[in-house]
Every structure is written in structure tokens, then in C-alpha cells.
Amino acid sequence: MRMVDLIEKKRDGGELSTEEINFIIDGYTKGDIPDYQMSAWAMAVFFQNMTQRERADLTMAMVNSGDTIDLSAIEGVKVDKHSTGGVGDTTTLVLAPLVAALDIPVAKMSGRGLGHTGGTIDKLEAIEGFHVEIDREEFVRLVNQDKIAVIGQTGNLTPADKKLYALRDVTGTVNSIPLIASSIMSKKIAAGSDAIVLDVKTGAGAFMKTVDDAKELAHAMVSIGNNVGRKTMAVISDMSQPLGLAIGNALEVKEAIDTLQGKGPKDLEELCLALGRQMVFLANKASSLEEAEEKLKEVIKNGKALEKFKEFIKNQGGNPDVVDHPENLPQAKYQIEVPAKEDGVVAEIVADEIGTAAMWLGAGRATKESEIDLAVGLMLNKKIGDSVKKGESLVTIHANRENVDDVIGKIYENIRISDHAEAPTLVYGIIT
Numbered sequence: 001m002r003m004v005d006l007i008e009k010k011r012d013g014g015e016l017s018t019e020e021i022n023f024i025i026d027g028y029t030k031g032d033i034p035d036y037q038m039s040a041w042a043m044a045v046f047f048q049n050m051t052q053r054e055r056a057d058l059t060m061a062m063v064n065s066g067d068t069i070d071l072s073a074i075e076g077v078k079v080d081k082h083s084t085g086g087v088g089d090t091t092t093l094v095l096a097p098l099v100a101a102l103d104i105p106v107a108k109m110s111g112r113g114l115g116h117t118g119g120t121i122d123k124l125e126a127i128e129g130f131h132v133e134i135d136r137e138e139f140v141r142l143v144n145q146d147k148i149a150v151i152g153q154t155g156n157l158t159p160a161d162k163k164l165y166a167l168r169d170v171t172g173t174v175n176s177i178p179l180i181a182s183s184i185m186s187k188k189i190a191a192g193s194d195a196i197v198l199d200v201k202t203g204a205g206a207f208m209k210t211v212d213d214a215k216e217l218a219h220a221m222v223s224i225g226n227n228v229g230r231k232t233m234a235v236i237s238d239m240s241q242p243l244g245l246a247i248g249n250a251l252e253v254k255e256a257i258d259t260l261q262g263k264g265p266k267d268l269e270e271l272c273l274a275l276g277r278q279m280v281f282l283a284n285k286a287s288s289l290e291e292a293e294e295k296l297k298e299v300i301k302n303g304k305a306l307e308k309f310k311e312f313i314k315n316q317g318g319n320p321d322v323v324d325h326p327e328n329l330p331q332a333k334y335q336i337e338v339p340a341k342e343d344g345v346v347a348e349i350v351a352d353e354i355g356t357a358a359m360w361l362g363a364g365r366a367t368k369e370s371e372i373d374l375a376v377g378l379m380l381n382k383k384i385g386d387s388v389k390k391g392e393s394l395v396t397i398h399a400n401r402e403n404v405d406d407v408i409g410k411i412y413e414n415i416r417i418s419d420h421a422e423a424p425t426l427v428y429g430i431i432t
Ligand code: URA
Pocket: 165, 174, 179, 180, 181, 183, 184, 207
């Protein structure tokens, strides 16, 4: 087989066979196929698309390019949740204990934040003593015993995707549905769960800016999952404004605790229930999505979800007292209000820009090497559709530096007040 023939075949709209796709991914991972040929192929895919079969094959070829995690030692149906990334997205912190409280194993591998988006591991590390450096055996033992554990990314997972994603980044080929879908799904499949729930975000803070694009991506990922034997469902959710009220690590831990007590922000709670019910359903713990939602509400009400969060923190070296005393979480030195300059209704809170403002305070990383400050961040006091009076606080800045003029300026530029506006739809659709 010659790579040039496969590039031409795809360029001319042909369908590549399983063997041909394996040849491309295998050759590229090993370094036998050079970047310039792989770039030309990615551009051909960008223009010619891939069939469902090709997408499934591409995904599995990337899965097989490196290590895979074997979770077979964990009893029960392992369901993973994945978000395509957003600002102030506190759902994993809520969902992990919430679902585990229903005896569903949560064996989660998580990442750190980069740019305007946060990462679950950073948030958990805001809890004193909490660590994710546990070995594979301990991880399996904890999930079997208490149904919940989180580890950092380990092993050489999907090296083909790493290499191809970096190449796409500099060759104008990131924005291709078959390439994005197979990239995300390969990582999820390599991580070993039996079923996958996807939260595909749409809006300013998201990768997919329109609902139609988000739906197309969701359909593509759900098809791949189902085609390779992993039950997969997706929720399309809004990321035009940040999710919930808190953006920042310790602030989001507090928000998760509130939500597990049934006292969290409405949008965060609604999204957690929408995703959670799919997880419970896919884990075969309910015969319908409605029944699944009832079960989730029950463990919030009876306190089991909160107890599970404490158990989880304790198991991984953290101090569970923060659940009852969130004031013991890291606190920033200064709290600075950002008052509205006029009366009106909040019409826009540009998610990614507000995420960047939080990053400037130190809540997120500008580069992979940046140090973060777990205490700092932003608390939104208003969301889209809320009315506001001149002088009322729009946002409370939690900072460890006295001068935050840069952050205040960014907030004013990205929160628009108008005569009228309505809260955006939170869940745009369910893809099964
Ligand atoms: N995120 C990924 O992991 N892969 C893509 O291709 C795009 C976004």
C-alpha cells in the first residue's frame, strides 16, 4: 500500500477500507508516514468527509495505537461522562458522587484545565490533601468498594490522536466533524468504560458555536460509540454563558456541595439531572429516563449523594470536613464587586471571555506549565435574563491581588445589559 494512493482515493471521494485506515494510522504513529502526507490526507477528509464505517474504523485504529485501560476487574456497567469543554462546568464534581450513590461504578480518568476551561483534577485538588496519584490496583479496589475514584491521565493512551490533533491544529483541519468525533471517542473508548454519556456544548464558550453543528457532532459521536459496541447517548447543552454561578476551583467545589444538597444554581442542577439520568439508564439501574431522574432526586434529598462525596474525598486523602464547612476551602484575600453601570436586563455573558478573565486571576492556565491559584475566580451574581439595577453587583471577583482593573475591564466588555432578554435554552436536545 502507498500513502499517496490513499490520499488520492480520499481526495476523489472514495471510501477507504478498514485495512487502508489501519495502514494510515499505524504508519503515521510509527513515523513511516510523514506529516506532509498526513496533512494532505486530513485536508482530503475535511472536504470529502467519511462514512460511518470509516469513522468507526478510524476511531478504533487510534484506540489501538496505544495503551487501553482494562476496567473488567470492576463489577457492574461502567459509565463515563464527557463534556466537550466549557466555562464553570461543575457537572463532573456533582455527577460522580451523585451517580455513585446509586451504586453505579464511577471509574473516572480526568484532566487538568487549559486556557479558558477548567479541569476536574484541579478542582478536586482545592480540597486539602486530595490527590489523584493512586495506582491502578488501588483505583480498581476503591471503585469496587465505594463505587467512585478519580485518577489523572496515565499510560500512553491514543498516541495517534495526540500526533494527529497537533498536526490538525497547524494545518487548518481541526474543524472536521469526522476528525473531531473520532478524536474524542478514541480517548473515551481507550479509557475503558462500557457506556458513554456526552455533553456537547454549543455557544460562545464552546468548540461548536451553533446548535446545528453541535447536533451534527453529537450524532457523529453517538454513532461511533454504538458502532464499536459502547452504548452512547448525548445531551446538547448551552455554553453561551458560564454554567452555574462559580468559575474557579475552590468556588466550584463549594458550588458542587450546594448542588449535591439540592441548593445549587438551577441551570447546573438541571444539566446534572439531564446527564445523570442518561448515566443511570445506560447503567441499567432504571427502565426509563424518568425513573432514572426520580432516583437521582431521591439521593439528593436523602443525603446519600452528599455522604458519597465525603467518602470519595476521604478515600483519596482529602479532608471531608470541607463538605460541612466549605469556608475551610482555600479563600482569596480580596473580594471585589463589579457593579452594573445601568438598569436593565442581562442580555449576554460571553462564556469564553469570562473564562479568560478568571484565568487572568490565576484560576486557569495560560500554558500547560502555568501555576494556578485554587482560591481565586469569579462568582456571577446575575445570569442572562435577570434584571439588574444600576450599582447592583454583576460579579464578585475573588482575587489574591489588589489591583484587578484588567479583570474588571474584561467583565464590563463581556456582560451586556439591555432592555429585555430571556434566559437561553439550557438543553437543546437529547441524542440517542
Ligand atoms: N477535542 C478533541 O479532543 N479532539 C478534537 O479533534 C477536537 C476537540
